[in-house]
Amino acid sequence: MPLLGKWSHGLSGTRAAHALGSPAPGTSNPSPSPPAPAPDVSMRICGAPGCNSGWLKPWKSRRRPVFEHEWGCSARCLQVIVASAVRRELGDGAETQPDQPHRHRVPLGLVLLAQGWITHPQLQAALAAQRASGEGRIGDWLIRHTGLPEDRIARGLGVQWNCPVLALEGFSPRAMALVMPKRFVTEFGLVPIRVAGSTILYVAFQERMKAAAAFSLEHMSGLKVESGLLTTTLLDSARRRLLDAEAVPSHMRVVADCDELAGAVAKLLDQKQPVESRLVRMHQYYWLRMWMEEGAIPTTGSLPTSAQDVEDQVFMIE
Numbered sequence: 001m002p003l004l005g006k007w008s009h010g011l012s013g014t015r016a017a018h019a020l021g022s023p024a025p026g027t028s029n030p031s032p033s034p035p036a037p038a039p040d041v042s043m044r045i046c047g048a049p050g051c052n053s054g055w056l057k058p059w060k061s062r063r064r065p066v067f068e069h070e071w072g073c074s075a076r077c078l079q080v081i082v083a084s085a086v087r088r089e090l091g092d093g094a095e096t097q098p099d100q101p102h103r104h105r106v107p108l109g110l111v112l113l114a115q116g117w118i119t120h121p122q123l124q125a126a127l128a129a130q131r132a133s134g135e136g137r138i139g140d141w142l143i144r145h146t147g148l149p150e151d152r153i154a155r156g157l158g159v160q161w162n163c164p165v166l167a168l169e170g171f172s173p174r175a176m177a178l179v180m181p182k183r184f185v186t187e188f189g190l191v192p193i194r195v196a197g198s199t200i201l202y203v204a205f206q207e208r209m210k211a212a213a214a215f216s217l218e219h220m221s222g223l224k225v226e227s228g229l230l231t232t233t234l235l236d237s238a239r240r241r242l243l244d245a246e247a248v249p250s251h252m253r254v255v256a257d258c259d260e261l262a263g264a265v266a267k268l269l270d271q272k273q274p275v276e277s278r279l280v281r282m283h284q285y286y287w288l289r290m291w292m293e294e295g296a297i298p299t300t301g302s303l304p305t306s307a308q309d310v311e312d313q314v315f316m317i318e
């Protein structure tokens with residue numbers, strides 16, 4: 001939501017009416033009330049629920065920090081706003097929002113068999129080799145045993161998971177390195193590939209992408225996230241190139257619990273005074289992104305255009 005939309009948020013009720021010079025309720029006025037004047041843009045409303053003091057303050061004297069479009073009139077109110085976001089992210093986690101239920105998926109070997117890309121004896125031999133070694137994915141064993149091209153495995157997985165197989169066309173490591181902390185690329189095997197039409201972010205994964213991770217990335221980027229497969233070779237290459245590019249500066253911190261997390265985020269916002277910031281959970285991590293200057297926030301989506309004026313802080317609860 002644009003900031004302007006928030007300026008008028010909550011401008012109802014007695015206090016707002018007084019503040020804006022409208023007649024207070026109770027001073028009977030049979031004729032319809034005149035429309036409330038537009039809020040003075042020099043005013044900023046505290047976003048903390050239940051804030052009683054200083055709910056309207058001169059915008060100019062303290063307009064930062066902003067957290068998820070909300071502004072807190074004091075350190076205490078800021079912490080109330082942040083704590084509510086922490087609770088939200090805690091409830092959004094993968095544990096409480098299961099991915100696709102464990103539907104019965106056709107085994108990859110059978111998908112490839114049905115496509116006519118391998119024969120039954122080839123599948124039996126690959127399965128036997130996988131069993132004997134006790135490790136490795138069936139796709140890798142098939143490639144090794146039958147010389148099956150890698151893209152056939154990716155296409156087979158695409159059928160199995162009902163998701164697209166992506167290409168690397170349009171991949172800009174420089175732009176994509178700014179999408180999220182590199183930690184998520186190395187740990188979760190997710191590689192952002194490109195933005196299409198300023199609205200869709202394509203993210204590649206090797207085996208699967210958890211719905212909760214896609215949801216978090218959507219909240220952070222303001223883009224619709226579409227995930228798809230890449231062949232192992234292309235994914236490795238994209239990952240390597242992305243990791244070589246400059247990312248948004250990122251710091252890691254371990255906290256004891258949710259209260260400490262909310263306190264640490266609020267304190268950081270107070271120190272850094274970002275013009276916008278957001279918090280999302282990525283599996284076990286809580287990722288705070290802070291935009292330090294207005295110019296750092298693009299108009300469509302919220303992908304940074306450079307590593308400047310944006311900062312990431314990643315938290316983990318012990």
Ligand SMILES: [Zn+2]
Pocket residue numbers: 046047048051052053054055072073074077
């Ligand atoms: Zn307040």
